[in-house]
Amino acid sequence: MFNWIRQKFGPVVVTLIIGGIASVFILTDFLAPRASRGMAGAGGVEAGTVNGEAISSAEFLRELARRTESLKQMTGGKLTDEQLKMFRVRESVFNELVQRKLVLQDCRKAGLVPSDAEVRAKIQELPYFQKDGKFDIAAYQNVLSSNRLTAGKFEDMIRDDLTMQRWVDVVRSRVRISEDEIQREFRIANEKRNLKYVVLDLEAGKRAVQVPASEIDAFLQDAAKLARVKTRYEQDRATKFKDRKLEAVQREIAKDILAGERVDEARKANQKLADQIVTLLGAGSDARVQGLVKPLGVEVKSSGLITVDSPIPGINDGQAILQDAFAEKSPIAVAQGGKARKYESPAWVVVAVVTDSKRPDMAKLSAETGKLEQQLRARKERELEEEWIQELRGKAKIKINSSVVSGAETDVS
Secondary structure (H helix, E strand, O other): OHHHHHHHHOHHHHHHHHHOOOOOHHHHHHHOOOHHHHHHOOOOOEEEEEOOEEEEHHHHHHHHHHHHHHHHHHOOOOOOHHHHHHOOHHHHHHHHHHHHHHHHHHHHHHOOOOOHHHHHHHHHHOHHHEEOOEEOHHHHHHHHHHOOOOHHHHHHHHHHHHHHHHHHHHHHHOOOOOHHHHHHHHHHHHOEEEEEEEEEEHHHHHHHOOOOHHHHHHHHHOHHHHHHHHHHHHHHOOOOOOOOOHHHHHHHHHHHHHHHOOHHHHHHHHHHHHHHHHOOOOOOOHHHHHHHHHHHOOOOEEEEEEOOOOOOOOOOOOHHHHHHHOOOOOOOEHHHOOOOEEEEOOOEEEEEEEEEEEOOOHHHHHHHHHHHHHHHHHHHHHHHHHHHHHHHHHHOOEEEOHHHHOOOOEEOO
16 A cells, blocks of 8 residues: 555655645644544653654654554555554654654755744634634634643644745756657657567476476375375365365376476476577467467467556566567567567566557647646656655664564664
8 A cells, every 4th residue: 555655656745744734734633633642642752763853752653643544544444453564554654754854854954944933924824723814812822722732832843844845845946847858758658569478487387397207106105295295285175176086186286396396497498488489479370379388378468559667467577578669679579670589587488579569649749748747747856855865864863762663672774
């Protein structure tokens, strides 16, 4: 879940979300108190420090409660302790509080902190403290008093919020978008290729490994190894071996186990087969390719029209394939005189060829310029924010009190 949020919005935007706009998050918490308030009363214990500046346990637990409540809403009110651990929620909250501290510290050095007059003006604009359209000092004091906050503490919260907004404004002011970048973005989004390919993974290679009958016999005569066969049978009894007795499949299982121990042979079998496929795929001999790979549980696949940013179905880390497919003079595009090519990773061998291409219609560029500019700007802002944060983290001294965050005191810088 958090990976999706980071990919979509970026880690710094998540930091701003968790920090919140004071006029929304802080006061919403005031006006809708929760039982989690009691969690924040942990005295002077610190969750950690950032360059010597404390992140209090009260601050950490308050944000943790907000994050948990938000996740509950996203999951329909169902959120177990195990899910919190799986999503690493506590660590995520602490990390994002660290990022916020780092940005605030940097802004203070750069003179981006608003004046007392600006802070007071912002407070007076907040609707929570107004009566008949005007700031009401009594309402202001009542809200602070009921939440055990001093005016000074609340003003500091507002000041930090305004400072974060100034930092965001600085980031935005540094981003420039050129016409060439917009055209390139349009081409990337609309340039498409159709790949025909075959994936030979280790499982396929294993099926091609030849295991002599004598080795299978010897394997089944060993009591310990026969026990492995029985265990495998019980694991797959309801699926792969449904309605089949152990005696009928034990040689098949033994062969599978023996072949699985010969990883080098499996890889060599894949290489040999891939060399055959390279000369056939995309050259009018796909039926012959299908005949070669079908006994291994493999088939010739088609990606459909995809962009350079699209994943190739069934292939992890297919960047080298996409790079060749979308090259100006593609070495694997049949229409450009290219041929199928073999690609390798520790987990698979892939043979791929481009069978179809779709060029972008540049006449449609003007209609999409505004949207593309927004996309580019958002991405560049996110990248600049991330670079800025990483630079600050690289120089920072960060300490985490794991008795609050997770379990034992540890330095993380």
